[in-house]
Amino acid sequence: MSDPVFWQTLRLTLEVSLVTTLILLLLGLPLGWVLAHKRFWGKRVLESVVLLPLTLPPTVLGFYLLLLMGQNGPIAQTLGFTWAFRFEGLVVGSVLFSLPFALNGYREAFRGLELDLIQTARTLGAGWRRVWLEVILPITWPGILSGTILAFAHTLGEFGVVLMVGGSIPGKTQMVSIYIYDQVQALQFGRASEAAAVLLGVSFALVYLVRTLEDEWRSRMPSSTR
Amino acid sequence: MEIAYALEHPVKLQLKLRVQGFTVLLGESGVGKTSFLKALAGLIFATGQPFGGLRAEHRPVGYLPQHFALFPHLRAWQNVAFPLAHLPPPQRKAQALAYLDQMGIAGLSEQFPRELSGGQQQRVALARALAREPKILLLDEPTSALDAATREEVFGGVLERLKSLQIPTLVASHDQWLAQRADWVGVLTRAGLVQQGTSEEVFTRPATLEVARLVGFRNLWEGTVVLLEGAWALVATPIGLLKAPRQAWVSLGQPIRLGVRPEEVFTLQGRENLIRGRVRHLRSQGLRIRGQLLIGEAVLDFLLPRYKQLQLDLHEGQWLEVALEPHCLHLIPAD
Numbered sequence: 103m104s105d106p107v108f109w110q111t112l113r114l115t116l117e118v119s120l121v122t123t124l125i126l127l128l129l130g131l132p133l134g135w136v137l138a139h140k141r142f143w144g145k146r147v148l149e150s151v152v153l154l155p156l157t158l159p160p161t162v163l164g165f166y167l168l169l170l171m172g173q174n175g176p177i178a179q180t181l182g183f184t185w186a187f188r189f190e191g192l193v194v195g196s197v198l199f200s201l202p203f204a205l206n207g208y209r210e211a212f213r214g215l216e217l218d219l220i221q222t223a224r225t226l227g228a229g230w231r232r233v234w235l236e237v238i239l240p241i242t243w244p245g246i247l248s249g250t251i252l253a254f255a256h257t258l259g260e261f262g263v264v265l266m267v268g269g270s271i272p273g274k275t276q277m278v279s280i281y282i283y284d285q286v287q288a289l290q291f292g293r294a295s296e297a298a299a300v301l302l303g304v305s306f307a308l309v310y311l312v313r314t315l316e317d318e319w320r321s322r323m324p325s326s327t328r
Numbered sequence: 329m330e331i332a333y334a335l336e337h338p339v340k341l342q343l344k345l346r347v348q349g350f351t352v353l354l355g356e357s358g359v360g361k362t363s364f365l366k367a368l369a370g371l372i373f374a375t376g377q378p379f380g381g382l383r384a385e386h387r388p389v390g391y392l393p394q395h396f397a398l399f400p401h402l403r404a405w406q407n408v409a410f411p412l413a414h415l416p417p418p419q420r421k422a423q424a425l426a427y428l429d430q431m432g433i434a435g436l437s438e439q440f441p442r443e444l445s446g447g448q449q450q451r452v453a454l455a456r457a458l459a460r461e462p463k464i465l466l467l468d469e470p471t472s473a474l475d476a477a478t479r480e481e482v483f484g485g486v487l488e489r490l491k492s493l494q495i496p497t498l499v500a501s502h503d504q505w506l507a508q509r510a511d512w513v514g515v516l517t518r519a520g521l522v523q524q525g526t527s528e529e530v531f532t533r534p535a536t537l538e539v540a541r542l543v544g545f546r547n548l549w550e551g552t553v554v555l556l557e558g559a560w561a562l563v564a565t566p567i568g569l570l571k572a573p574r575q576a577w578v579s580l581g582q583p584i585r586l587g588v589r590p591e592e593v594f595t596l597q598g599r600e601n602l603i604r605g606r607v608r609h610l611r612s613q614g615l616r617i618r619g620q621l622l623i624g625e626a627v628l629d630f631l632l633p634r635y636k637q638l639q640l641d642l643h644e645g646q647w648l649e650v651a652l653e654p655h656c657l658h659l660i661p662a663d
Contacts, residue, residue: 221371222391224385225384225460226459
């Protein structure tokens, strides 16, 4: 752990993951609700698009984002800014790439929720605010948290997309996974294994937490659905 | 309370129904009973009165879905306190406990829904609906989640309490047992609301063939009116000439249906409408015996108390004479 660059890299990785996760929460919760409970034209297309990053090679996603947000890209030409090779670019790439993980968790959590509960809550005088705060979230929070943690963990180990969009500038856009790769390239196996161990520990702890929350969530399902 | 509602989706339905006391909307599944209740509660778009145009959270209704929809993360008293959000916390709990007590389950206030039996969950859900101080209670199939064997025991008590509250209650159900205990019954079929009246009226004088089948007329023969005499009509049926109460719409020579409920087939009493046939398909059903009498090609279903079987030494293949009490026969227009 003697390399000061590693700590910069870890800090950046955690920052990107945290911001990504918060955005996913804001974006994913309404989207997950819509996908779980609404029927509309083009729903299957929307589902396929948001799940696409699961099968798409990260480099392909990263490549398109690079074209989109790069110096000569459409965003630069119309809106006048470039997010490629910057923190913002890393976040955009990570959000898109981790969206399916967060969304799957949210959608499953919402699907397990009986609509009867929501309808009955409304007949008991609760407006939408109370329905969300006192019925939906208290019942589905383990599922939401597990989707969120999974997305966080996934962003933590992100490689292909952030390499394409961020370009691995040490201290600026280099994430831990790329740092490890670079150390191996430079035959610095000691540094690489230290960094790898940190990622391994953090990832295991997060996945363990997700499993625990899933069990918690199952035991909360109402008995009347049996 | 008069209800007039029209909805388009998920079923096209337009109906005018009176709700007085404990009212049952009787109908088979799929005719739109649940949708109608939801429309009244403001959960499905519909037009009509009362409460027309109000959002669900502003309607003074107590809605109870089939599986009660208790909030699984809240204790019984917290469930009941949910609609009492306008009260300060200490008062909220006291009030919730009072409603639980009203349903006779104050002792279960700290339990979570998953720790309660179906009947107990139902009472909590009712207490919660009452806490809303509704102008009308809407219950969706309240007996379907209960065990048929213990239904009377479990729901009987609830029924008494509901009736004593004097809140108009509309129950969607296909349960005849429940409809027989109602103050008012509406019968909903795919054709719409085909009959409404007191429970006695609907169960003894169904207006159409469909209603007759729905309220338990298993014997429905085709027949022709051959004689009209005072308050009586004489009808030729496959089981013989039968005397039945005359209805205003009946005319001589008219093809009609004649019905009698299996539980109103009596043995060896009276002199009129004597029918002789061979006994078959005897089966015990609880404390009663269900069977059929074969009269030529025609079949008469009957349901007798067990002691009758013992008295008559009833067995299959035996010849038996029964008397159909004329007042219990009912004429229905042929379809």
